Amino acid sequence: MPNSDVETVIVGGGAAGIAAARRLYRAGIKCLIVEARSRLGGRAWTVAGPSGSSLDLGCGWLHSADRNPWVAIAEEQHRTIDKTPPPWKRRPLPNGFPEGDQREFLKAQEEFNARVSERAQKEPDVAAATLLKPGERWNNLINAVGTYISGAELDRISTRDFDNFDDTGVNWRIADGYGATIAACGETLPFALGCPVQKIDHSAKRLKIETPEGVITADQVIIALPTAVLAESGRLFTPALPGKIEAAQGLPLGLADKLFLSLENADEFEKDTRLFGSTDRTATATYHLRPFGRPQIEVYFGGSLAAELEAAGERAFFDFASSELTRLLGSDFAQRIKPIHVHRWGSDPFARGSYSYARPGMADCRKALAAPVDNRLFFAGEACSSGDFSTAHGGWITGVAAAEQVIAARPRR
DSSP states (O other), rough: OOTOOOSEEEEEBBBBHHHHHHHHHHHHEEEEEOOSSSSSBBBBBEOOOGGOOOSSSSHHHHHEEETTTHHHHHHTTOOOOOOOGGGGGOSSOSSSOOOOHHHHHHHHHHHHHHHHHHHHTSSOOGGGGGOOOOTTTTEEEEEEHHHHHHHHHHHGGBBHHHHOOOOOOOEEEEEEOOOHHHHHHTSOEEESSSSOOEEESSSSSEEEEEEEEEEEEEEEEEEEOOOOHHHTTTTTSOOOOHHHHHHHTTOOEEEEEEEEETTTTTGGGTTTTEEESSSSSOOOOOEEEEEGSSSSSEEEHHHHHHHHHHHHHHHHHHHHHHHHHHHHHHHGGGEEEEEEEEGGGGOOOOTTEEEEOOOOOOHHHHHHHHSTTTEEEEESSGGGOOOSSSSHHHHHHHHHHHHHHHHHOOOOO
8 A cells, every 4th residue: 555654653534633643744754644434534524515505413613612723723724613602502592491490400500510520529430420419300401411511321421520521611613614624634644545444563663554455564653543443442452452442441432413404484593592302301302493594403412312313213313303393393393394414423333422421430541541552652532631522622632742742752863
């Protein structure tokens, strides 16, 4: 295969892998991104919607935008950054949720978050669900929001890890696609697509990275794979690295899927507003009405609900959304919506989920996963970040950090 002998191989062409390769390339290090997919971007993926609009099936928000490195990349690419406040910041929410109840819910959620923060400093680490107030009316909705944040219900999530997430509260979007921005950042770098790595042999002085296209030799390798892929790849490393596999297993990928719907007579709704499908259960979706002012609805499913719908097939997402929306907005509403796009991230063989969370007692797995091995194997990806996990900027920061480790470990010239 081309570029079969390089200085550094980057396994995975998502946000972290692209960030690492960009830093190495600019440092004059001969590197190569090796990506199993037929595209760059990983869990960031923009597709074309109606009339050429850009739909982000993966990450879509520039979280912590006031310190998010992808903002500068988007500006380099002359993309349009939309600074409209996110729908979850809008008050009050319309339809099916009385304003007094909304205030009660927000108060209950704030009190829950405060209990989480207090408990996170103590031993032992416990599941976040233990901090729900017994008998609290809003526990199911708090749990539902937990599935949107972490991709899993609160009984599966480390309190310490949940509290460690660092967000500035500034959330922007890229009108022509976050996924498109990330992929374009990698397009000028050396890469090989459709080339899954089968084995990384680090038994000799030079590394051997085995792929269906042949063996690549390298001095160092950066592994920027989703934890769900790493956790099931016990034979990826020779000699084996059981500590890395165990760390990945402690950081499973939660599940969050999006469904985009077209919407007739959309002007009835104010742009960039949100509905909860239900407020009394955890298995509910959230509905972003008229994102960017478009005649669309962006539907978000998390946790066990997303997994159940994935198992039932793509049509199940639309049927569920239609049922919740007609209950809220009337039976005629079903005639006004049609499915545009959905992607099942849990069923995606190169992702197997959406973004990482730590199991109770496993928050330290992030540090363990990020640690280099023998100054030749380095690790990156959102799961390696102690505070910016589950985000594309977490991927960027850890990718650059891994690249800096590679540079520091290389012989001085």
